[in-house]
Every structure is written in C-alpha cells, then in structure tokens.
Amino acid sequence: MSGKKLRVATTSLAGCFGCHMSLLDIDERLIDLLELVEFDASPLTDKKHPGPCDLALIEGGLCNAENVHVLRELRKQCKILVAVGACAITGGLPAQRNNLDVRDCLRSVYLSGPGLAGGGLIPNDPELPLPLAQVHPLHDVVKVDYFLPGCPPSADAIWQFLTDLLAGRTPALGHGLIHYD
Amino acid sequence: MSDPKNTFSLDGHEVPVTAGQTILQAAEASGSWIPTLCHHPEFEPHGSCRVCTVKLNGRTVSACTTPVRAGDVVELDTEELKGLRQNLVQFLFTEGNHFCPSCEQSGDCRLQAVGYALGVTGGHYNPLFPSRRVDASHPDVLLELNRCILCELCVRASAQVDKKDIFALSGRGIDKQLVVNAESGRLADTNLALSDKALSVCPVGAILKKRQGFLVPIGKRTYDERSIRERDLDRAKEDPQ
Amino acid sequence: MSDPICRDLSDILRRHHQDPTRLIQILHDVMAVEGWISKTTITELSRALGLPRGQVEGVVGFYSFFLPEPSGQFRVLFSDNITDEHQGSRALLRTLAEALEVEPGQVRADGRVKIGLTSCTGLCDQGPALLVKGRAIGRLTPERLSVIAGLIESNTPIEQWPPDLFHVESHFWRRDLLLSTPCDPGAAMRALEARGSAATMAELGRSDLRGRGGAGFNTAAKWTACAAAPGPERYIVCNADEGEPGTFKDRELLAHYAHQVIEGMTIAARLVSAQRGFLYLRAEYQFLIAPLLAAFAERRSQGLLGPNILGISGFDFDIELHLGAGAYVCGEESALLESLEGKRGIPRNRPPYPVTHGYLNKPTVLNNVETFLAAAQIALHGAEWFCAVGTPKSRGTKILSVAGDVERPGTYEFPFGTTIRAILDEAGAKGVQAVQVSGPAGMLLSASELDRKLAFEDVPSAGSVMAFDQSRDLLGVTQNFVRFFAHESCGFCTPCRVGTTLNRQRMDRIVSGHGTRHDVEDLESVARLMRASSHCGLGHFAANPVVDLLRKFRPKVDRRLASLEVLPSFDLDAALGPARELTGRDDAGAHLSEEGP
Ligand SMILES: Cc1cc2nc3c(=O)[nH]c(=O)nc-3n(C[C@H](O)[C@H](O)[C@H](O)COP(=O)(O)O)c2cc1C
Ligand code: SF4
Ligand code: SF4
Numbered sequence A: 001m002s003g004k005k006l007r008v009a010t011t012s013l014a015g016c017f018g019c020h021m022s023l024l025d026i027d028e029r030l031i032d033l034l035e036l037v038e039f040d041a042s043p044l045t046d047k048k049h050p051g052p053c054d055l056a057l058i059e060g061g062l063c064n065a066e067n068v069h070v071l072r073e074l075r076k077q078c079k080i081l082v083a084v085g086a087c088a089i090t091g092g093l094p095a096q097r098n099n100l101d102v103r104d105c106l107r108s109v110y111l112s113g114p115g116l117a118g119g120g121l122i123p124n125d126p127e128l129p130l131p132l133a134q135v136h137p138l139h140d141v142v143k144v145d146y147f148l149p150g151c152p153p154s155a156d157a158i159w160q161f162l163t164d165l166l167a168g169r170t171p172a173l174g175h176g177l178i179h180y181d
Numbered sequence B: 001m002s003d004p005k006n007t008f009s010l011d012g013h014e015v016p017v018t019a020g021q022t023i024l025q026a027a028e029a030s031g032s033w034i035p036t037l038c039h040h041p042e043f044e045p046h047g048s049c050r051v052c053t054v055k056l057n058g059r060t061v062s063a064c065t066t067p068v069r070a071g072d073v074v075e076l077d078t079e080e081l082k083g084l085r086q087n088l089v090q091f092l093f094t095e096g097n098h099f100c101p102s103c104e105q106s107g108d109c110r111l112q113a114v115g116y117a118l119g120v121t122g123g124h125y126n127p128l129f130p131s132r133r134v135d136a137s138h139p140d141v142l143l144e145l146n147r148c149i150l151c152e153l154c155v156r157a158s159a160q161v162d163k164k165d166i167f168a169l170s171g172r173g174i175d176k177q178l179v180v181n182a183e184s185g186r187l188a189d190t191n192l193a194l195s196d197k198a199l200s201v202c203p204v205g206a207i208l209k210k211r212q213g214f215l216v217p218i219g220k221r222t223y224d225e226r227s228i229r230e231r232d233l234d235r236a237k238e239d240p241q
Numbered sequence C: 001m002s003d004p005i006c007r008d009l010s011d012i013l014r015r016h017h018q019d020p021t022r023l024i025q026i027l028h029d030v031m032a033v034e035g036w037i038s039k040t041t042i043t044e045l046s047r048a049l050g051l052p053r054g055q056v057e058g059v060v061g062f063y064s065f066f067l068p069e070p071s072g073q074f075r076v077l078f079s080d081n082i083t084d085e086h087q088g089s090r091a092l093l094r095t096l097a098e099a100l101e102v103e104p105g106q107v108r109a110d111g112r113v114k115i116g117l118t119s120c121t122g123l124c125d126q127g128p129a130l131l132v133k134g135r136a137i138g139r140l141t142p143e144r145l146s147v148i149a150g151l152i153e154s155n156t157p158i159e160q161w162p163p164d165l166f167h168v169e170s171h172f173w174r175r176d177l178l179l180s181t182p183c184d185p186g187a188a189m190r191a192l193e194a195r196g197s198a199a200t201m202a203e204l205g206r207s208d209l210r211g212r213g214g215a216g217f218n219t220a221a222k223w224t225a226c227a228a229a230p231g232p233e234r235y236i237v238c239n240a241d242e243g244e245p246g247t248f249k250d251r252e253l254l255a256h257y258a259h260q261v262i263e264g265m266t267i268a269a270r271l272v273s274a275q276r277g278f279l280y281l282r283a284e285y286q287f288l289i290a291p292l293l294a295a296f297a298e299r300r301s302q303g304l305l306g307p308n309i310l311g312i313s314g315f316d317f318d319i320e321l322h323l324g325a326g327a328y329v330c331g332e333e334s335a336l337l338e339s340l341e342g343k344r345g346i347p348r349n350r351p352p353y354p355v356t357h358g359y360l361n362k363p364t365v366l367n368n369v370e371t372f373l374a375a376a377q378i379a380l381h382g383a384e385w386f387c388a389v390g391t392p393k394s395r396g397t398k399i400l401s402v403a404g405d406v407e408r409p410g411t412y413e414f415p416f417g418t419t420i421r422a423i424l425d426e427a428g429a430k431g432v433q434a435v436q437v438s439g440p441a442g443m444l445l446s447a448s449e450l451d452r453k454l455a456f457e458d459v460p461s462a463g464s465v466m467a468f469d470q471s472r473d474l475l476g477v478t479q480n481f482v483r484f485f486a487h488e489s490c491g492f493c494t495p496c497r498v499g500t501t502l503n504r505q506r507m508d509r510i511v512s513g514h515g516t517r518h519d520v521e522d523l524e525s526v527a528r529l530m531r532a533s534s535h536c537g538l539g540h541f542a543a544n545p546v547v548d549l550l551r552k553f554r555p556k557v558d559r560r561l562a563s564l565e566v567l568p569s570f571d572l573d574a575a576l577g578p579a580r581e582l583t584g585r586d587d588a589g590a591h592l593s594e595e596g597p
C-alpha cells in the first residue's frame, strides 16, 4: 500500500449482525487490520452516511425501501462493494417469506397474529420503511464486485479476503474457507 | 511411458483406458476428479446436470455418458471449462431456493460441496425464487422440492432398485418438477419405506429422513473434513468400475 | 365440479388395445371427449395400461396440448410465431378476448372459453392463425374473428362450424426437380424391384442425398447402417413434427405429395427389411389426418402397403399415424422415438443411435418427410437425374417455406446453390432488413449477406425462410424466438432448462427499455454455456438468435439499453405496491425509482 489507509464502510441491511460479529472475531488481527484500514460509516463507528470509500462490506439482503436506499448510497460512494454472508448473497433467512404474499405477512403480524387483541392497525407512519414484495440479494439491485459467503463467513475467511484485497490480489478463498453455512 | 495404444491424453497426461470405459470412469481410475451431480456409480449414466462437461477431441461432451478411446484427447481443467462448470452450478442455485444455513443437508450436500470445490462464491444470476412444494405428509420422510435439482436419481432408484416407481417427473422446461406417484400427490399415500434406496441417493437436501437433521455436528459432516474431490476419488478407488 | 373419470375411457382403451405405447394417442382421445384430463382419469389409465401413475401424470404434464385442469369448452390458442405477431396476432387476440369478455390466460367464469398462445402452428403463409379445440384456422381478420366469437358465444359444436373457416390453402409458387417430375403411386417401388435392392441402395448412395430435416446426414449411410444392424425387427419413421417456427413445407408435401412420401418410406422398408412404419405428425396438422389415412387405405387396396406388397411374398410393410401433442423437442429424432413409445419427449443419450437402437430399442430409420419424398424420386429416376442440379456438397433441390415480409408467401423448390437474394426476389420481398433462415434455430442474415447461397456448406436450411423488412424491430424478433425456446425446452439438462429462461428474462428487460450492458454480457455468457454444454440440439441452437443479433446488429441493442450500470432486475417501485396498498401510503418514501436518487 502507498501508505494511505483503505477507507472501509460496513453496514447491515436485512441481516442479523452475525457477519459483523465475525469481523470482530478476527481478534488480534484486528489490530493489524486497523494499521491498514480506517472505518467510515459503520455500526463500528457512529458515522451515519458514508463518504467516498474504497470498500463497502455489506451484510444482509434487501427487505424494504430503506435497505435499498442505504445500499445505493454505498454503491455510489464505494469503489468495491462486497456482499458478505448468505443473506446478502441469496436473500437468506428473510427470503424464506418469498413465496408468501407480503400483504398476508403484514396482516398476520399486525391484524391477526397471536398476542394481538384484535383490532390492530398496520402502521402507516412515513418514517417506517415499506417492505418489498420479496426479499432480494444485493446483486438484484446493484453491481456486486465480490461475494464473501458464509453464515457468517468465518473470521479466517474474512481475514483472507481482506488481506488479499489489501495486497491488491483478486480474493480467492481456498478450500475450507468457502462455506455457504 | 505406458503403451500409447492403451492411453488417452487427459490435460496433456497419458492416462490408461480400458475398452468400454467412459471418460469419467477412466479419469477417476487415474486419480483425476471430474465433478458430477446427477451421476451415481450404481446407476446408468444420466448426463443431465452437465457439470462433468469436458472437451473430447475439441468437442464438448458430458464425461459421464461418453466413451473414451485410446488416442483421444480430453481437456478437463481448462479455464474455459472451469468457468462453464461454475456457471452451471450457479444456474442450479438460481433456479431453486437454497438457503444452506437452515438446510438439514448442509455439510453433506453434493451441490454445496461441488460449489466449494469449484470456487463458486455467489449466485451471479438473479434468483428465480420459484414457488415449490414441501411435502411433510409422510411420518418418516420430508420432501423439500425447493432444493430439488431434478437429477432424477430418486426416480431411477425407486424404479430400478426399489421397484416402486414412487417418484416421476412432470412439466417441462423451467417448470419441470418432481411428482409423487399418488393421486393425492402426497408421499404419505405411497408405499415408501425408510429402507428404500430412493431415500439415500438424493445429492441435495430435497429428500430427508425426518428426525435426522443436524445430528452430526459441524466439522464432522461428510464434506467438512474431506473435500468432495477426495471423497469421490476414495470411492472410485474402493469400487473401481 | 369434482374430478370425474373420462366418460368413454373404456371405449378409448379398447380402441387402442390397452397398448401403453399408444398413451399419447389415448390422451388425445380423452382430450377430445372431456377437454381436459382429470386426476382420476390418470389413475384409471395407469391401472389399465400397467404404467406407474407418476409416469402418466408426467406425460400429461409434458405436452402442451394435454391439460390437467378444465380449460374452457373452447380453448383458443393464437399461433405465436414472429410472422403471426407481425401480421397483428396480438391485437387480434385482444379483439377476440374483448368480444368474448374474457381475460387472456383465464377460463371465462361460465367455463365457456379460454384464450392463450401456442408455438407456431405452421400456417405462416396464411397467418395470423389460431387453433380452436385443436383445429387450425388461418387468415384471421377482425371479421373472421367475430364469426368465431359468435360461434363460441352460441356454443355451436365445432363440427357444425362453417367448413371454410378451417380451409387450409396451398401456395406452391415454384416447383423444380422433385415437385414437377411425376411419380405415380408404385412407380418408384417397381423401379426398385427392377433394379434390385443392392443397386438401389448404391444409387441412393451415388445421389449423395442428405437429410432434409436439419442435420444433413447422408441418407444412404443411415439406411445401410440400419440394414446391417442385428435383429429381426426394424422400423421406418417419418418425422412430420415440423415444429421449427416458420416451417410448413412438410404440411404442403403431406397434403399434395403424400403418395411420394409414403412411397419413400416403403422403399426404405424394402431396403432395410422393416415391417412397420410410423408417421409422426404434429398435432397442429390435425386436418391432414383424414387425407393421410385415406392415402394409406388407397395404397393398401392397390397392394402398395400391407402384406405382400406388389404381390411379392414377404414384402410386408404398413404404416401407423401417430400424433404429437405440442412439443417442439419431439422433432429431435430420439425425443420423437420416446414420444412414439408413449413417453415424455426427452432426447436420449447417444451413442447408441436410432439406426441400431431406435423405436423400442430396435434398429430404426428416421427421416424427414422431404427426405423420403426425394428418395422415392431417386429410386425412380436415378442418381444422375438428381445430381444434375445443386452444388457438389449439396445435391438436388431444397423445398422451402417462405414467409414474413414477402408478397408471395408459400412453398418454393429451389436448387441448392441458389442465393438467398434470388429466393427473396422470387417471393417478392421488398426493403429487406434481415432474413431468418431455418427458423429460430438457424441463422439471422443481414441485408449485406443476401448473396450467400442456400447449401449445407453455406446457409443450410431445414425449410424456413422468413424475411423482415425495414419496419420490423429485430429485438422484438429475437425476443419472440427466445420466448419460444424457453417454452419448448424439455427441461432435462441444466444449461438449457435454466439458460433459456434467463435469456428470456434478459431479452424482455432489454426490449421493455430496462436493459443494461450487464444484461448483454449475461446473454453472451449464457449463450456460450448453452452451446457448449446442452444435451441436445435444442439447447445448442437456442441461443443462436441472441448470438446473431449481438454479432450483426449490436448498435440496435446498445441503443435500446437504459444504462451501462447495473439496474434493478425487478420493478422496485412495483415491489412496494402491496405494502402501499395495505398501508394506504403514497408519500415519497413509499416509492422507489429505477435509477435511484
Ligand atoms: C430440437 C430439434 C427439433 C427438430 N425438429 C425436426 C422436425 O420437426 N422435423 C425433422 O424432420 N427433423 C427435425 N429435427 C432433426 C431430427 O433430429 C433428425 O435429424 C431428422 O429428422 C433426421 O431426418 P433427415 O436425416 O431426413 O433430415 C429436429 C432436431 C432438433 C434438435
Ligand atoms: S440442498 Fe445443498 S445447496 Fe441446497 S440449501 Fe441444502 S445444503 Fe445448501
Ligand atoms: S429429489 Fe433429490 S434425487 Fe430426486 S430429483 Fe430432486 S435432487 Fe434428484
């Protein structure tokens, strides 16, 4: 590297933060990593909107309008966008609702679900993002440069991926590091 | 050097061949792995998944169905063919609903293991998210068609080994689907038994024995310790065809 | 309505001798009685035929013309070839749907009618066309459609519809060697007997006759291999599936030259010692059934078919008619054999080839209609006569179906070696932008390639030539072809099953103005994959329209792209529609644009 640190943004869309936990799991290597990268917008920092970045690591699929906005903003700001984890790559667990009608989902959650006294309301507050008819992987909406699979990807896989990238090599996960689960 | 009359060239290496062998058989016997999904050594070659595609004297063919002869030139691991196989695996992920983290077969699944071996990290194509049936009617067996890759192994096993014809195929093109041999379409209304061969051949997690899921811890599953390449070659060594 | 067993099932089964290889013919009869095939009928059929129920269900599910649920008393299917589309079929479909007050694709509430699309019905010289209850009606106009609407509305049995509706016209515009030289019934067979079998086979070899159905395999070589295959039983199969969109020359040959075709089959039977033959006719050509059966009967009465043909003891040969059921892939020879055996039309693994392992795994000669016709003429007039025209690698003539933007659509016989330009000129094509030769599976030629020659070694054709003038949208043409292949893929192998659908989605996206360069790249990679790894010819050729479009008309595609960047693969704003509906929201936050802010 030319001395300049790599600017990295991370976010979790319709995900569970498991991939972020795995990133933290790279343990003491995190120290080495922080020598080489600086974090922009990320749950690890407090910055809400990304500035121009080199790399975006995104976990979670696209479940609602807000997910789409956040993803597009990152795509605009980042040179390299990585779909991290099963949900970002396939839609994941949230996509299990894809063969249901989202209207039925909303009705059963807000109107007829167990624990509701009945007479519930489907919230229509403009602050709340509307759900999409189906949950989508990132590459259904923007160009994805790399996929880093796993649920979550192991700390070793993340480390291998990042060190490849930092060294300017096309990331290649060897045997044992590619996992879909 | 072996006798040139009884060898063919596999990626530039001379490999022995005996009469009647397919490319797949000859390659495996020599310790070269060719990925397969619809193939099962106990059944006639099928040639539908196409992930075993190789070049024979410059022409692409499926290695599992095509006989090889002395003097042939076979290309296996060229960049072009590796890319082609990756794309085919991506096609299979794209057309079904595969969510490995919650799949009982994860770690024991050929599709997944072939994906690992070929370095497939993501889908590339936009998923089709088909709406497919799950049949939980049978007391001991779950049919999860979201994960079916239409390899027909269960169809063949049930017809040829179990003599029951419990599975069949219907529809065509992208709407092709596995059907169950009952007017109700339910597994419960068939004479499927736990000991049926048809239950042990599914390469993915579409036909599952109930109450067996997730029993084996991660790290100990079929393809955790040894890759599918190593496993297939071990099997070929034990049971040369 | 619950799920009734077909009323006439026992009669139907008896008529077909409870023969499981006749399953597809049996299902046609069930369709004729009930209009659909119920679950209980499937169960009953499987019991009576001794077949697994799932297998029968699978056959019903494979063929477009078998319906597993009620689909209206009158099922109307508009032919969806590109020539029909260019002649206004889509607008006509909407006209009929409005007249009958029915949503396309849905059964009308009273169960009377359902309107949809079907692959090319082979009436491109008199389109647009449709099938109603399986019967073909061409030359559609708003007037004819209002007659049809009236007949459906009044529930008039189809047998009582005015016969002129169903009249299929004939348009032979050019006859050459094969079609202008007479060949009286029996003449070629007598010539064979006079010359002797070995000498006739040698004559056929010298003629260098190559198959007219597409692959161009040497006919004498095929027949010789079949004759040499071991075993007592052999079969002759005539491939009259003619499913390639834009092709209708076999329809014309069977309507007007049936005796020569049958004569060719009989000669093949004599040369390879076959006793049984099949003519596999696409179901769209129902109107040919009666004349063909009459021709068989006539020849039996003349001693030209049946036992002891020409009075020669031991020369026994007869032909059965088998109907397809709406599956283009069944034109592929090994899929056709599966279908003849009453199964799903899935192409077989080869080797072994049909000449040694064909129908019921017995040695079988399978040829195109035109190939048999040519063989009869060669047996009669000799190789030298045949080789007088054509090119050194493509002897004789080719019979073509010319359609699209030409003044005289119809059937033409041209010597091989004729330029595409000469063919188009003769048919009266004006302002040609491009020509699709040999159907969607063939090649798209640009206007600068019209001096190329019709020949196996240059521009081969299984029969179809479709011209498109300057007013036509070539992207729409490609979209139509790609949709055809997605509908017709048999689904056996991964590359074609998935690739045809991915290609259809990409083309739909591009044509509707949402395409990106990324879609174009995917079209290219999917095409490569399908060509390289498909199991049969359908998959090998299914990407041809896309490949030719991108190679020869790339600027047309690029101009239509919405963006060079990746755009959403689905309609983002529409995906919020259901949630908007339930929440009643319509604020800015309740919408998403295609390109983003
Ligand atoms: C998808 C597909 C469809 C075909 N359709 C036809 C057809 O409709 N008629 C035909 O004669 N051949 C068709 N063929 C070619 C046949 O497989 C076969 O080559 C031909 O019938 C052999 O006869 P020939 O040697 O007389 O041409 C088709 C091939 C493919 C791959
Ligand atoms: S069947 Fe295999 S690939 Fe599909 S979800 Fe299960 S483990 Fe994953
Ligand atoms: S259920 Fe399994 S064995 Fe049967 S066709 Fe599907 S993937 Fe193959």
Ligand code: SF4
Residues within 6 Å of the ligand: C329, C347, C488, C489, C490, C491, C492, C493, C494, C496, C497, C534, C535, C536, C537, C538, C539, C540
């Ligand atoms: S290429 Fe297409 S039509 Fe041919 S076998 Fe494969 S899926 Fe079927």
